[in-house]
Structure formats: C-alpha cells, structure tokens
Amino acid sequence: MTTFCLTHSSLDPYFNLAVEEYLLKNFTDDFFIIWRSERSIVVGKHQNALAEINHDFVRNQNIHVARRLSGGGTVFHDPGNVNFTFIRSVKEISEVNFRIFTEPVIRSLQKLGIAAYTTGRNDLMLDGKKISGNAEHVYRKRVLHHGTLLFNSDLAKLKGALNVDLSRFDDKSIQSNRSPVTNISEYLKEPFPVEDFAGFIFSDIQNTFQDKKLFRLSEEDIAAVNRLKDEKYATWDWIYGYSPRYVFRNKIQMPSGEIKIEMTVVKGIIEELEAKGLPGKTLAAVIGKRHRPEDFEDVPDAEILRNLLF
Numbered sequence: 001m002t003t004f005c006l007t008h009s010s011l012d013p014y015f016n017l018a019v020e021e022y023l024l025k026n027f028t029d030d031f032f033i034i035w036r037s038e039r040s041i042v043v044g045k046h047q048n049a050l051a052e053i054n055h056d057f058v059r060n061q062n063i064h065v066a067r068r069l070s071g072g073g074t075v076f077h078d079p080g081n082v083n084f085t086f087i088r089s090v091k092e093i094s095e096v097n098f099r100i101f102t103e104p105v106i107r108s109l110q111k112l113g114i115a116a117y118t119t120g121r122n123d124l125m126l127d128g129k130k131i132s133g134n135a136e137h138v139y140r141k142r143v144l145h146h147g148t149l150l151f152n153s154d155l156a157k158l159k160g161a162l163n164v165d166l167s168r169f170d171d172k173s174i175q176s177n178r179s180p181v182t183n184i185s186e187y188l189k190e191p192f193p194v195e196d197f198a199g200f201i202f203s204d205i206q207n208t209f210q211d212k213k214l215f216r217l218s219e220e221d222i223a224a225v226n227r228l229k230d231e232k233y234a235t236w237d238w239i240y241g242y243s244p245r246y247v248f249r250n251k252i253q254m255p256s257g258e259i260k261i262e263m264t265v266v267k268g269i270i271e272e273l274e275a276k277g278l279p280g281k282t283l284a285a286v287i288g289k290r291h292r293p294e295d296f297e298d299v300p301d302a303e304i305l306r307n308l309l310f
Helices: 013-026 055-060 098-111 155-161 194-206 219-233 280-286 302-309
Strands: 003-007 030-035 040-043 064-067 075-077 081-089 123-126 129-139 142-150 169-171 212-214 246-254 257-266 269-276
Touching: 003 194, 013 030, 013 040, 013 064, 013 081, 013 129, 013 142, 013 219, 030 194, 055 155, 075 081, 075 142, 075 155, 081 194, 098 123, 098 129, 098 142, 098 194, 246 302, 257 302, 269 280, 280 302
Parallel strands: 003 030, 003 212, 040 064
Antiparallel strands: 030 081, 040 075, 081 142, 123 129, 129 142, 169 246, 246 257, 257 269
16 A cells, blocks of 8 residues: 655644544545644643643743643653654554554664664653653554654753642543653764754655655645644643543642642533632632633632642
C-alpha cells in the first residue's frame, strides 16, 4: 500500500491534532506526518487536564492546553520539539505494537549518532532520560501512532508547566509518569537547527516505505480540519469538560482562620461542594460553574476562590 508522507508548517496545536483525526477517519490510506506546534501541554484522552498542569504557570506563560485523541500521559510541545505520526490500516489490530513505529525513529536517530533506545514502555530514552513520549489510538482497523522528539525544547518551561500538586485530586484518570527528560541536540557532535532535524527525520523515514508519495492537504481538507478544530479540539468541552469525574480538595489559611473545601466535578462542572469557612453566598456561587478561573472573576470572594479552587 502507498504511504502518503506529509509535513506542514502549521504551529497551531489544535489544528495539528485535528489533522490527525481527519486523516485517520476520512481516508483508508497510510500516512506518515512530521509536524511541530507552539508551546502546548497536550494531555491524553482519558486524563484530568487540570490535574496535569500548573494552571498559573501555563496561563502566565501563554502555553496552550490541548487534549489529543490517544490515551497515555501528558507531553510538552514547542517549536523545539518534533512530532511524528504514523496512520496505518491493518487486517488485525493485534498486528500492531509500539515497536513497529518506534524502531524506524530509533534507526534514524542512530544515523545522527544518537544512541536512542526504548525501555519497552511508551517512550524513547537517551542516556537514561526521556526524549520521546508515544501513544496510540485505534479506530476500526486503523491505527494512529504518534510521538514527540525533544530536540531543543525549553525544558524549564516543560518542568514549570507540569509542576502540579497531585495530592489535591482524587480520580481514576491516567496519571503521567514524571520522568527526567533531555534534549537530543545536546548529544549531537555538531549543532544544527530543529528545521534541519525535522527534515532529516522526514526524509529518512519516508525512504523506508517501498511505495510512497508526498501529500498535501487540499483546500477542502483544510476547511474540514478547521471545522474539526473549531468544533472539538479548541473547545473547553473537549480540553477540560472531557476529563473524568474527580474530587478536588484544598485548604488555605486566612486571617479569619482555615478554609477547607472538597468538591466533586463531573464533565468539568462543579456538582457538589463541602466547605469549612466559606459564607453561604460564596458556596451558592460555586455550584454549577465550570472548574476554571474565568468563571469566578465576578463572584463574591473571587480572590479567595481563585486561591482555593486552583
């Protein structure tokens, strides 16, 4: 079967994630894609988005938050990170495993003198540190496999964005494995730009396909992808509302004493709340709201609630 190879210039994480779903569900062809995004935290399909991000840091640093179609843990994207995607039709889903897709990437990295390896989990390692997180999604008899390649990413931003107090959340969502990370560029004999790295990976891997063709999104394709982006990937309902039911607990110390809360959030909406130290009018303002800071800007005790709920 022909493998269509695609690289595009969009750095919009929501558009890029929509491209993957569009090609997976509207074609029967195999695809190989290389792409990059602006600074983004991308959570897995079954994760609690709020539990995965340092909300204040992400907002202050203008880092996007996105949810992808596949499961697994949270990853960090920025222009210094290169993403690869394989979409493949198979006769039986049991034929597919992570190694089928990670081995070509490892071989390409080895040609650059990078001694990458896999631990057998969903990652690629270098010198004991993680350089790539991988995940998969199965749709009928089509498999989407994608992964990151930290080339010269801003690792300080990555660590800051993922610095979360998980003790405040109680849920059954998939939690990320906070592994030490490193950049591939630090291990190169001679430095070169991330664009050249992305070009090399694209060229080298596409040469492994016996039958390949370059592919470009048509105007009709782009319009359809943008609709999917606007209706799904860029929406609060998908990014936060899709999170599984969770219980959030927190406490803060005020001059008047300690305030404690325990609230249940379902599809991003605060449904139940138990609190100590909050006046009744404030409690009433919380129930039924989305668990996001913007919804508490004009309610009683807004500053207290922001410190307490996030």
